[in-house]
Amino acid sequence: MATLKGLVHNRERLSRTRSSELALVTLMALPVVLLMLDDATGQAVRLAPLMVAVPALAAAFLSPVGVMAVTAVAVLCVVLETKEHLLVGWTDFSVELAVLLLVSVTAMGTSQIRGRREQELVSTKTGAEVMQRSLLQPVPSHLGDLSLASIYVPADKAAGVGGDIYGVADLGERVRILIADAHSKGLAGIETMSYVLNAFRRSARQFDSLCSMVTNFKEDVTGDLRNSTAAQPDSLSTSLALEEFVTAVVVEIPERGDGPILMANLGHLPPLLIDHGRVVPLEPTSPMPPLGLSDLGNGRLHMDEASFPAGATVLLYTDSVIQxxxxxxxxxxxxxxxxxxxxxxxxxxxxxxxxxxxxxxxxNLGDDVIMVAVRRNCLPDTS
Known part of the structure; x- marks a missing residue:
């Protein structure tokens, strides 16, 4: 795993290096091209003033050292252009050169600030991705008569880390599966999802009834957010408790036999039952509000039940798939x-x-994608 991560990191670094080298060569050639065009047009049209803009353009793509190299080429081209037109000593030449150097110094400072902020952004996003991946543990491939699989597809690098997560709790005779999607993204979404997943793991093994489990699960998530706010009233958690909500669905499936699926849907997309080529959305008969928006409901939990025959598959997913x-x-x-x-x-x-x-x-995808699939394998014939 470490070797694979190293190869990916080296490949990305090589790609960035090649892009920087291409930008450097292109921007260093630009003043030369302007000089050649200036010579071709004669004294009727002077293009040397356009060279002042080249270092400013370089600040958007190059490091301060790269901006300095582009500036050196631009200064040389300005001198050659002025000499060619016999304007050395002309007062405007010194002004033009001074403006070029001033723009160059400003561009180097801008380039340094841009580079620092890009590093901070990469560091923050990488940290969020590491935290998210640490929460997304692989599901077991088999539990009794069930086969399971999960997949996490990260969004495009320019997009924020999503607040999507799943969890699986093996209770021996049955398995409980959670899939959830937080309203917030990035570090705020990761913080919220850590509360959700921890509450699910605690409640899933503590309560035998799915209804009791989901009731405690909701209370734990709300309590964790409020406790975090009380401990750090001026932190990111304050906005989480006041503005955050999480859609979620919890399903309970017997690991053996042909028992039905039990479901509690908290504002999430319905799981899809795939059976003999038919796709049936397992819609809740009594919709419940998402976590964090309990005040919008009547306070009562409703459990739904659906048959899960042998050979059928249930797919749980986040809204980023269908959106x-x-x-x-x-x-x-x-x-x-x-x-x-x-x-x-x-x-x-x-x-x-x-x-x-x-x-x-x-x-590239604009948001993270998470899916969990569960298949009930064909039961042996006992007749």
Whole structure:
């Protein structure tokens, strides 16, 4: 794993180095091109003043050293252009040169500030990604008669780290699965999701009834946010407790036999049941508000139940899957695509969706994608 991370890091660093080298060569050639055009047009049109803008342009792409190199070429070209037109000693030449040097010094300072902020942004985003990956532990591939798989597809590097997460609790005779999506993103979303996942792990093993478990789960998440706010009233947690909400769905599935699925949906997208080529959304019969917005509901929890026959698969996912758009602006039709992959094992199913989603979008994803698939394997014939 460490070797793989090192290879990825080296590849990214090599890519950045090549881009910087290309920008340096291009910007150093620009004053030369202006000088050649100036010579071609004669004294009727002077392009030397445009060279003043080259160091300012370099500040957006190069380091201070790179800006200095571009400035040196620009100064040389200004001198040659002025000499060619017999204007050395002309008062405007000294003014032009002074302006060029002043712009260059400002550009070097701007380049240094830009570089520092880019490093801070990369460091912050990398830290958030590491924290998110540490929370997203792989699901077990088999639990009793069930096969499971999960997938996490990170967003484009320019996008913020998402607040999506999943969790699995193996209780021996049954398994409880959580998938959730926080309203906030970045570090705020990661902080919220850590509260959600920790509360799920505590409650899932503490309560035998799913209804009791979800009730305690909701109370734990709210309490964790409030306790964090009380401990640090001026911190990021204050906004979390006041503005944050999390959509979530918790399902409970017997690990053996053909028992039904129990579900508690807290404002999340309905899981999709894939059975013999049919895709059925497992809609809640009594919708409940997301975590953090309990005041909008009547305070009562409602558990839903659905059959889960042998050979069927349940897919849980975050809204970033169906909200992904192609270049025409159309949303990704997940439910329409799933019948073609109805016979696939969970791992192959989520990989098929991931690959198809990327092809459909045709560019980098703007948000993190999380999916969890559970398949009930065919039960042995006991007759």
């Amino acid at each position: 992904a758009r192609n270049r025409a602006g159309d949303f990704y039709p997940l439910a329409e695509r799933l019948p073609a992959w109805a016979r696939l094992a969970p791992g192959a199913l989520v990989e098929a969706v991931r690959s198809d989603l990327r092809r459909y979008v045709g560019r």
